[in-house]
Amino acid sequence: MIETGFPTGGPTLRELGERDVIKRIRAQAPSAVNGDDAAVLAPPTPNSRVVAATDMLVQGRHFTSDTSTPYFVGRKAALQNFADIEAMGARPIAALLAVSAHPDMPVVVMEEIARGVGDMASDYACELVGGDVTSGDELVLSVTAIGALGGNRPPLTLAGARPGHRVIAHGRIGYSAAGLALLQAGVAVPPALEPLVAAHQVPQLTPGRGVVARAAGACSMTDNSDGLIRDISQIAEVSGVGIDLASNALTPDALLREAGELLHIDPWEWVLGGGEDHTLVGTIEGSAPVGFRSIGTVSRKQGVRIDGAEPATARGWESF
Amino acid sequence: MIETGFPTGGPTLRELGERDVIKRIRAQAPSAVNGDDAAVLAPPTPNSRVVAATDMLVQGRHFTSDTSTPYFVGRKAALQNFADIEAMGARPIAALLAVSAHPDMPVVVMEEIARGVGDMASDYACELVGGDVTSGDELVLSVTAIGALGGNRPPLTLAGARPGHRVIAHGRIGYSAAGLALLQAGVAVPPALEPLVAAHQVPQLTPGRGVVARAAGACSMTDNSDGLIRDISQIAEVSGVGIDLASNALTPDALLREAGELLHIDPWEWVLGGGEDHTLVGTIEGSAPVGFRSIGTVSRKQGVRIDGAEPATARGWESF
Incomplete structure (x- = not known):
């Protein structure tokens, strides 16, 4: 409902x-x-x-x-x-x-x-x-x-990404934008797709994941508020590094694909440009902390790429 | 100007x-x-x-x-x-x-x-x-x-006033409301009255007076944002005490009187009901700290009085 x-x-x-x-x-x-x-x-x-x-x-x-x-x-x-x-x-x-x-x-x-x-x-x-x-x-x-x-470790800033870091994420990506598209389309939303709507209305994070990431040695972090590419680009720019995302770690899941088919929208747009998921996205030297998954790597070569190519969709949220 | x-x-x-x-x-x-x-x-x-x-x-x-x-x-x-x-x-x-x-x-x-x-x-x-x-x-x-x-002393709450305390104030009272009345009246404001307008546009406090009052032993404090009687009544109510203000400590000064004559408004309305001066008003057991003056006393008898009588003007700011 x-x-x-x-x-x-x-x-x-x-x-x-x-x-x-x-x-x-x-x-x-x-x-x-x-x-x-x-x-x-x-x-x-x-x-x-x-x-x-x-x-x-x-x-x-x-x-x-x-x-x-x-x-x-x-x-x-x-x-x-x-x-x-x-x-x-x-x-x-x-x-x-x-x-x-x-x-x-x-x-x-x-x-x-x-x-x-x-x-x-x-x-x-x-x-x-x-x-x-x-x-x-x-x-x-x-x-x-x-x-x-708490403690003496530095906070997880936009400036902390270094070549060789793993890019990590906690939380759904693309669900909020898909949910909004469903609500705005004026279609009857199939019950199976309600989790997308719910994620738009109230994004879900597990409290404390940022604290865990810092304790586990993460160095940079932001949240996916304006669109994944836009927010990741912020880390890349401020840190003076490049970020290579792996498409297979971001591939739209069954729900996103189903919503995309229903609305005739490419679900990759939601994943890369959607925002408002407030997914925690950061970088760390070692392996992904509990609750996080790996979605890419940090390199010396400036810019943000997916499987080595420039992302097709990177609009994101603009206030004015 | x-x-x-x-x-x-x-x-x-x-x-x-x-x-x-x-x-x-x-x-x-x-x-x-x-x-x-x-x-x-x-x-x-x-x-x-x-x-x-x-x-x-x-x-x-x-x-x-x-x-x-x-x-x-x-x-x-x-x-x-x-x-x-x-x-x-x-x-x-x-x-x-x-x-x-x-x-x-x-x-x-x-x-x-x-x-x-x-x-x-x-x-x-x-x-x-x-x-x-x-x-x-x-x-x-x-x-x-x-x-x-800093330190271990309690903060200056609305609940800290006790019978026998002196009521103290730092900053102008009534200037902001008088300044607004001048601006809204559509009259040419005489240069001598410009300080009232300035006080409406940007109220003046000396930074650090609240810290000084706490260090000097003050126990309760608020700021005159919604109107003096209304804000003082908050302290009285929450502390479960009464407050007796002395009219001679609040008497409208020459500027307020002049503005009152110009606009045919009783300047006491600005002093008692005006608000937006953000004057720090509090209570203390001993004498008034540096930068503060005494404007009354705290008693057991509930309510707020001026020279023993209920204030005629106590409207104050109402958001809706």
Whole structure:
């Protein structure tokens, strides 16, 4: 069963007023740390460094009521920020949520967004610790994730890839774009393809994989947010190296192929250009850490190639 | 000279594309920490706790081109988050900026906002370390401030006020609301009253006053963001105490009185209900720390009073 749609009934933000709206948000994602001018967080390990990332989502641009629900939007907004924290090899310790919404929006939409953020935070053993609500014409969410980086090893930056490294990935690639294409095509989605839709609505990562990769000796990492080729190219450029991907490690699986046939789209477009899977992609000297698979190698020769050739599809996400 | 207005010429976000827009933002507020999936911050003192706050600002709601400039909007957005960090007794160590804007917006508006955030961060000895840009119909900013709380003393919470405490304040009260009223009245603002307008466009605090107050033994603190009575009432409610303010410590000064006469508005409305000054207001057992003045006392009798009577004006800011 595919769930989409935003609730349209019940009391509005205007009817309840700021104070009660905030109370309801906090009821959906309770935290002892929330409720003051700012949240105070104890470091999980002594002298850990602080890691911070933020993402903004606009209704109609990053999500619509035709393709998602407020709860999924909240979960996804949190996840994509946690993926940024994990891509540094750090672990999320808190999330902040700021929302601008029309005063006539039902408060249940706000509650569901908060529940989504809170539940995803809970999956990562952290909490929604603060935020802001304001009125505007558009529904705009901004989630900030705070993480902690313990120990003395450097974080997993875009600059850490070296020739000879193995390229590793954790998480699906191409599922989110395929799921979105199915939702937008206006076709009845066969039940077998629902995992693609689910992956678009809320991408799945196993919490802690970035921390594991860093502990296992990974040196560079990012997440597949704007499209695999685009994100991998970032590592290649910033590190001053080349990356050779192996097509047989990226070959669209049965679900992607089936969706491609249904929609008459080449599933490789989703794999190479799709983005929004938030797959962790990085490089390491030795073998792939638990939960990661090998998808290529790092070389001296600048650029990103698949089986030695320039990728045909590399568009990716563009904000403006 | 009062400066207002948003630039309307030059290349747009759409014309430049996301990559170049981000480059230009980073050029306005350079930081070695920016540019990866997330920013990694070293703790300024061993085992300091992390403090985080976020605020969202919407054009037409929190600022307009008639009353401000993009540079001032950036400065103010940063300042109001830093005030939240200071109100915990902590010191800001970084800011993140997420902006949603129409693709046809001139990029110089984005650059000026970023320069404002970066300059204010610089005033607080910290940096703009990361962010996000996206397209939308409205101009929406979200700034997150990260702070550090050193040592073992508790943070300055809303819950820390105790009967017998002195109520203390750092910063102007009422100036921001008076300045906004002058800008909105459509009158020629006499040069002598320009400090009120300046205080609305960019409230002024001396960086580090929250840290000083905590070191001097302050126990509770907030900032005057929604209106003095409303914010003080928060401390009183959460602490389960009453607060008695002394009118002679709050009496509108010559500038506020002059603006009040010009606009036929009682300046006490600005002092008690205005907000947006981000004045640090707190309580302490002993005498007022350097930079703070005494404005009242904490008692057992619940409620907020001025010279023993209920305040006539206590509206304050309401989001919806």
